[in-house]
Amino acid sequence: MAKAKDKRREKISIATEIDRLEERRARCQDNLERAEFRSRKEKLSEEDRQELEDEIAIMNERVQKLDRELQTLRGENRKNMLLSVGLLAISALFYYVFLYSEEAS
Template sequence: MTKSKDQRRENISVATEIDRLEERKTHCRDNLERAEFRSRKVKLSDKERQELEDEMAIMTERVHKLDKELQALRGENRKNMLLSVALLLLSVLFYYIFLHSDDDSTLLD
């Protein structure tokens, strides 16, 4: 199962994965806010309150994990962007070296 999940993620762009994780994080935060509101406004038994606090702890942990994943993906996205810019600059450099030098040699003839 993990292998196929990793293979699927390889086919998804980093930006798409960031968007997907942002949506999951927003969903978890919304659920956490609803649980916090419920804990303040609704009278709960001790057992219900403990279950709600456990659920809130799980959601908080999920949000922290998603934050870490997002941070790693954003770092990867930055690397990809820098690599793209470097390749673009290299292409421009080769263009000017080879094509511009050909133009200069034809002018000298």
């Protein structure tokens, strides 16, 4: 099943994947803030408080994991952008060399 998921992700652009992860991170962050607010404002039994703290810890781990994935994807996006700019510069250089060599002839 993981292979099918990876194949689907291969077809998605990096920018789309970044947007998707940012949305997931925002939802996790909202849930985390709600849980933290609830832990501060509500009077909870010791058992409920422990469950809420466990939930907060899990959400913190998810947010950190998403942050790492986003950092990796943004690095890939930067590499792709630099490659694109480099190819554009080389193409422009060849175009001008070809254009000026035609004028010189």
